[in-house]
Amino acid sequence: MSTWRDRIPTIGSIDLPPDPRALDGLGRNHSLETAIADLVDNSIDAGASHVLIRLVRVEGRLRALYVVDNGHGMPESRIDSAMTIGGQRAYSSNDLGKFGLGLKAASFSQARSLTVISQALGSTAVGRRWLLDENREGFLCDIIPTDFATDEFERQWRIDGMDTGTVIRWDNVTGFPATDNPARVEDFISRTANALQNHLGLVFHRIIDAGKISIEIDVEDIEAGAPGPRIPVTALNPFGYVRSGRAGYPKELSARLGDTDLRFRCHIWTGRSTLPQFKLPGGAEARQGIYFYRRDRLLQAGEGWHGIHASDRRLQLARVEVEIDDDIVRLFAMNPEKSKVNVGPEFTQLAEQAKADDGTTFHDYLEVAEHTFRESRKRSTERRKMAPLGKGIAPELRKAIEREIPFDMESEPIDIRWKRFSSDDFFEIDREQRSLWLNEKYRPPTRGERRSVNDAPLLKALLYLVAEELFRGEYLGARDKDNVELYQEILTAAAKSEQI
Structure with missing residues (x-):
């Protein structure tokens, strides 16, 4: 009869590289919008003030997608690290990226070819490419010749301060329509631009409002010889009401558990608002709940109360801001797509203990939000109709x-x-x-x-x-x-x- 041993012996090591087909599985939970948001995170980390998202059309078909920024750029040593699967650079405490997979996972979720071209201060443009190929053997990253990298970097991006920066190019984008039918292509472009405006405007609303980043979208028709007009991404602030739905709000509730402090900034919207900041993609009812932020980047926009309370249509006016700073980051787990936050049991305990200076608890807040919703349903039916406005009104x-x-x-x-x-x-x-x-x-x-x-x-x-x-x-x-x-x-x- 064998005995249990505390220490496990080894007799050597063997190198077992991952199957190259593992690249195909990266980023499977990304949508186009979350994938591009991940690339914008990298641009912000690189100190960019401007990001351009460009769709390229050739002979009527959409052929490529670019994400271009005027950040610090990368020299040759850095670009190799950036293109290494699982490679991690030295992150600062303010950086939004952490996993070493963001660029690759986001890109491979949407395209079969990822090309990165970058130019750092005092360096020439350098480029690398990953090409997903069923017959690929090993992890061999393609090197882009300097002349092509320079040509791509110097294309007509119309971005100020483009002496340094990075150009991300996706080819063989899986979601592009497989047609040159003008109506279908234009419909796809319109829907995609609208979805990107909404998602990026929401996720980066604080950063855009602060003037730290400008994000734009355009379409380049190669036969036309020039890109079309730009579509700006404007901030979509989920707390951007004109006036609060309830006097005394927003109200801050705070709690302490051991050495952990957590604050909840509780908001109540006005009832029946038609503002896009209230409706948001998916509808206001789905957007009730907790809004988690990290470094002013929105990680999750509502979609529930994380064990504090069940979602309820009568709570659709209630939204709460929570800042995930370094002191409390251990309470949370973020998915690699940066679109969902999972909380630990301490989070619910802190919410149950949280109080405002006037004694308001989380339960009190939700009751007030529900009452405000009910009152707004009554008031809306009592407002007298008025004659419409004619000339002279903006x-x-x-x-x-x-x-x-x-x-x-x-x-x-x-x-x-x-x-x-x-x-x-x-x-x-x-x-x-x-x-x-x-x-x-x-x-x-x-x-x-x-x-x-x-x-x-x-x-x-x-x-x-x-x-x-x-x-x-x-x-x-x-x-x-x-x-x-x-x-x-x-x-x-x-x-x-x-x-x-």
């Missing part, structure tokens, strides 16, 4: 009003415009022409630019809210006439006082 203001007020489409629109009066009156109600006229005498001065018919948005919005009811009915009643006199006296006096 499109952005019109959209904002439309989001909050149901329009009575059977009513004629109300124009709000300026004209010269023979009197000092501030305004004039013209029910026949459905116009609220404002006295040109009191028109706010411009700062040198040409006057716009859509000027003075604050004044016009307030007058619309106050005077809209005066355009209702067949005639002005005694109460309406008294209100007109009241408004006229006060507004005219106020306008005159501004001219003194």
Whole structure:
């Protein structure tokens, strides 16, 4: 009978390199959007101020995708490390990459060919290529000749400060449509650009808002000889409401467990908001929950409460920010795609203990969020319809009003415009022409630019809210006439006082 031994003996070592086909399995959980976000992480780590995503079309077909930045670039020694499977450079504490697989996993999830060309300060452009091939033997990375690397680096990227930087090129992209049908190709480009705008605008919203990075998308038609117009990626802030849905919020809850401190910044959105920041890809209900950030990069955008509470449609106004800093990083595990965060049992315990300075607990917060949602359902049915807006209102203001007020489409629109009066009156109600006229005498001065018919948005919005009811009915009643006199006296006096 053999005995158990504490130490396991060895008699030597043998080199067992991985099967080259293992490359095919990298990044299987990536989407196109998460894969490109991983490349943008590398650009940010490299100190880039600008990132360009370019689709290339040749003879009607999409043939390649580029991600280009004006970061520090890499010399030959660094590019070899970057292209090594599992190779890890010396990461700083602020870097978003950690696994040594991000570039390769993201790229191989979407394309059969990955080419990296980079130029560091004082160096010539260098390039390497990985080509997924079923017949490949070993891990042999192709070397790109200097002349081709230089030509690629110096293409018409239209990026300032491109003395250094990196060009990532994907060929044989698996998701590209296998057709040159113009309608299908244009539809794919439109959907892809929209998906990238939404995902990158959400994931990097803090960094974009801070002006640290600019991300743009364009399409180059090789036969046309020049790239097309650029599509900017704008910040999509999931906490970018105009006003909080509840007084006293956002509110910070904090908890301590042993030597671990954790803070929850709790937000409540206004009900029935139609802002894209609220709706987000997938819908507001799916986006309730915890928003995890690391170095201002959004790792997970809601999608649940991680054991604190079950998801519920009545909690769709509730969103919570959690910062994963170095002190608490051990509580969390991030997937390689940087799209999901898993929490340990301590996280739920901390959430249960968390309190605000006024004693509010997490349970209290969720109750307030649910109550706010219920109240918003009631209020929305009680808002009176108002006549639609006509001329004189800026499109952005019109959209904002439309989001909050149901329009009575059977009513004629109300124009709000300026004209010269023979009197000092501030305004004039013209029910026949459905116009609220404002006295040109009191028109706010411009700062040198040409006057716009859509000027003075604050004044016009307030007058619309106050005077809209005066355009209702067949005639002005005694109460309406008294209100007109009241408004006229006060507004005219106020306008005159501004001219003194």
